[in-house]
Each structure stands twice: as C-alpha cells, then as structure tokens.
Amino acid sequence: MSAARLVLAHTRLMLLDLMRSPAYVIPTVVFPSMFFLIFAAPNARQAARADFVTLSFVAFAIIGVTLFQFGVGIAAERGRPWERYLRTLPAGPFVRFAARIACALAFGLCAAALVTITARLTTPMDLDAMQWLRLAAFACAGAIPFVLFGIAIGYWVSARAAIPIANIFYLLLSFAGGLWMPPRYLPGFAASISPYLPTRQFGELLWSIVGAGNAAHALPSLAVYSLIFAILAAIGYRRDERTRYA
Amino acid sequence: MMMTYLKLDAVAKRYGSVRALRDATFSVGAGEIVAVLGPNGAGKTTALEIALGLRAADAGTATLFGGSPKSLAMRRRLGATPQLSGFPDALRPREIARAVAAHYPDPADVDETLAAFGLAALANRRVGDLSGGEQRRLAVALAFVGAPDLVVLDEPTTGLDVESRRALWDRIRALSGGRRAVLFTTHYLEEAETSATRVVVIVDGAVRFDGTPASLRERFGVRRISYIGPDGPIDIATGDTDDYVRTLVHSGVAFRDLEIATTSLEDAFVALTESPR
Numbered sequence: 001m002s003a004a005r006l007v008l009a010h011t012r013l014m015l016l017d018l019m020r021s022p023a024y025v026i027p028t029v030v031f032p033s034m035f036f037l038i039f040a041a042p043n044a045r046q047a048a049r050a051d052f053v054t055l056s057f058v059a060f061a062i063i064g065v066t067l068f069q070f071g072v073g074i075a076a077e078r079g080r081p082w083e084r085y086l087r088t089l090p091a092g093p094f095v096r097f098a099a100r101i102a103c104a105l106a107f108g109l110c111a112a113a114l115v116t117i118t119a120r121l122t123t124p125m126d127l128d129a130m131q132w133l134r135l136a137a138f139a140c141a142g143a144i145p146f147v148l149f150g151i152a153i154g155y156w157v158s159a160r161a162a163i164p165i166a167n168i169f170y171l172l173l174s175f176a177g178g179l180w181m182p183p184r185y186l187p188g189f190a191a192s193i194s195p196y197l198p199t200r201q202f203g204e205l206l207w208s209i210v211g212a213g214n215a216a217h218a219l220p221s222l223a224v225y226s227l228i229f230a231i232l233a234a235i236g237y238r239r240d241e242r243t244r245y246a
Numbered sequence: 247m248m249m250t251y252l253k254l255d256a257v258a259k260r261y262g263s264v265r266a267l268r269d270a271t272f273s274v275g276a277g278e279i280v281a282v283l284g285p286n287g288a289g290k291t292t293a294l295e296i297a298l299g300l301r302a303a304d305a306g307t308a309t310l311f312g313g314s315p316k317s318l319a320m321r322r323r324l325g326a327t328p329q330l331s332g333f334p335d336a337l338r339p340r341e342i343a344r345a346v347a348a349h350y351p352d353p354a355d356v357d358e359t360l361a362a363f364g365l366a367a368l369a370n371r372r373v374g375d376l377s378g379g380e381q382r383r384l385a386v387a388l389a390f391v392g393a394p395d396l397v398v399l400d401e402p403t404t405g406l407d408v409e410s411r412r413a414l415w416d417r418i419r420a421l422s423g424g425r426r427a428v429l430f431t432t433h434y435l436e437e438a439e440t441s442a443t444r445v446v447v448i449v450d451g452a453v454r455f456d457g458t459p460a461s462l463r464e465r466f467g468v469r470r471i472s473y474i475g476p477d478g479p480i481d482i483a484t485g486d487t488d489d490y491v492r493t494l495v496h497s498g499v500a501f502r503d504l505e506i507a508t509t510s511l512e513d514a515f516v517a518l519t520e521s522p523r
Contacts, residue, residue, distance in 0.1 A: 084300065
C-alpha cells in the first residue's frame, strides 16, 4: 500500500496492456530499427558515420515512445470509463503518472536498445564505455521535452485525432530535425527551420557524444522547449480536470 | 447508534446551466443496503460521483467516514465498480483484481473473491473475451476485493437477464452485512424491493423519499383492481379499493374475475416520481 507498491501495481497493469497491443509495440519498438536497417545502415560504412546515424535513430526511437506513450496514451485514456474507475481507487494522480513514466522508460529502453543492437550487427558502429554512459544520461535528459510535448498533445487533442497528430509531429519533426539524414543533406526549407526544432536539438545533444554535435547549445534549447511544453501540458491538464472532475 | 459511513448534506451541483442536484441529503451506515432510485437524469449519478470523490459539491457537504471523499485515507475503506464496458480488453481478471487489491490495507483474497462471483475459471482469460454478464460480475467483484466497509455499485446488473441478476444479488447479499454497507443504483425496482434495507428516491435533483421499501409502498402505494366487465377487461389503480368495490357492486353491473392486487414498489415509485412537487 506504500506509494512504491501502488506505482508498481499500476506499471504492471499498464505494461501488460501495452505489451499485448501490437498496434503500440510494433510502431514504437520495431519501426525505428527497421527504418535504420533500410535507410541508414546501407550508407554507414565508416565507424564515424555509423556512430552518428545510430545516435540519430536512438533519438528517433525515444521520441516515438514519448509521443505515443504520452500523447496517444493520455488522449485515449482520459475519456475512458476505466480511467474514471481508477480514480475511485485510493491512489493519487501521481501514481498513474509515475506508472506511465516507468512504462515509457521500459519501452524507450527497448526501442533504443534494439536500434543499437541492429547497428552493432549491421554497421561498424562502436562506442566506448564512457560514451555509452553519456548516451544513457543524454537520452533520458533529451526525452524530457518530448514527454511534456506528448502530455500536451494528450490533453489538448481528442483520442481520435491524437494518433494522426502524434504521427505527423513525429515524422515531420524527425525528418526536419535531421534524424533520418544528417542536417547538411536536408533540402532547403527543412534545412532552414531545422536548427529551431526540438528534434534537431535532441540530435545535437546525442551527436555531441561522438564530437559531432553542440551540447552546450542543445541543452539550454531543450530546456526552453521543456518550459513551453510544460506550460501547454499544465493548461491542458487543468482544462481536462475542470470539465471532467470539477 | 449506527455508525454513519457516508453522508450527503444538502448537496447541490450544477453543470453550466444544468442543475444536476439541488438538495441531496441522505446517509449510509454500517450494515445497510441502500438503493438510490430515480428517473434518468434525476441526479443519481452525480450524487454517486460526489460520494466517490470524483466530483466536488457546489454547495452542501459530502462526508465519507467523517472525512472528505477526496481523501485517500477515507477511500481506502471504499470500493466501487467500473462502468459498463470499461475494461482494457487485453488484461485478465486476476491481473486487474490483484492490482485493485493492492490499494487496500487488508484486502480479501483475490482468487476467493473471483470465485465468489463465479469467475474462478475465467480468471486468466482476456477481459475482452468475457461476455457482458461476466464483465459485470468482474466489475462487482472489484468493488469487494479490497474488503472495504462501504461498497458503491452503480447499476451493477444493467443488461443482465433476470436469472443472472438474481444470482449476482445472491452473491452481493452474501458478502454484505456486518460492518459492511452497500450503496447501489438500479433501474430494476424488484432489486430494491428484495435486497435494499432502505430506499432513497431522487427526483429532479432532490431526495423525495428516504425509508424502507415497505414504507415507500405504504405511503405511495395504489392498489390495482382488475375485473372483466360487460365491455371487456378493466384494470385501474385507486387509493381506496373498498369504496370502489362497494360502488361497483351497488351499480349492478355484471363483472367476473375480480382481483385486487397488492401494490408493487414499481407502482409506488411511479406514483412518487410522477407526483407534482
């Protein structure tokens, strides 16, 4: 009955539900590695290039999990009778939210691990121990604005609209952010907006691990994005609470 | 002095221009089985939502075990049902029941509770594969699995056939009594008649009646007289059957198969909810 035990119980329930849903698992966990294999691996013949694109696709994988887990997940669940029932249980809103974060961590880890395993098997990608540690830390830090973005989508958008909207943001922002191809190869318009996108800054943060990105600029940029998305998420959350549970 | 678990005191609630409750006052105490009845839109659901801490009252007070229904400590003594068709399809009854039981300080045994509601053989099936009736039984089982003092059942039997309804009520009654109290809503007045120790009727957002099923019948009951007259069968409701029969006999009209029916709770309910304020 301690908070930790409740978080565990809810995480377990949420994980079981998600794991048994191929419509969730395949796009979030399998697609990033598949795209890597199709688009990135054939051109990643040297170690430096392989490291770079692997880091790009780790970012891509994590963004997918956050937008689907939080954006689509919250939008789908907040109107459901099941969610209403869970609120009658003696657990604070924090418990359900912590469970959602734990699930996102689990799925994010799976998706990112699958990308790196695919890269190890098919490209000369090679990071040293220190670089792996930095990747783990930067991946978590860089995920924060996208978690908040997902929550904002979840509370501002209806369940029906959340899937296409999350997908559009996911794919367009990943492309223009230079996660599918290095920024210098982006076409004109995408190249001009790229530096202002959170996806680009997430990429820069991870690329800095192999000396190919600017972390000193990426971190404050991601912090600003986090603040903006946090405000949007908070407004959306309050609005939803007012209409449903006032 | 009976211990009061839940008390709504002059509770009012409006949604925009719609007044859902204007004066709801009733209580539920240890050992009681209380039925909340009323026409659709009368405010039953809102009253329950306020009792469960899902919504806050605009005016008046709701107290659960002497505290706020929003407080976690109070809700640890409360169990409720999910609404119809509310389960995530991919989960299994045992998984759900275990997670729910984890919220309570001294829960009932999960498997025993599932078995008590006839779900032992279905405990590891996908919820999405269960029939509507089986899902209803699971919903009710979840309200009991935490071994709470107060169980709130929102239309526990809606959509079930007569036999399943009776069987489910047998199970609910078997797990009630003692310290435990049950508060439920229903569209089936027969359930209130056979299972409730007290009936609260809400009409137009206010409590119109609060008493035993028998007293509801007595106060608002109308007896029915039916017979076959010269022009065919007659079936009427009247407050004074004696007087009616006297007049009928004196009138010299031919009739047969005279029957005076004991009033049903349903008749009393209709008389109550349709009577002007």
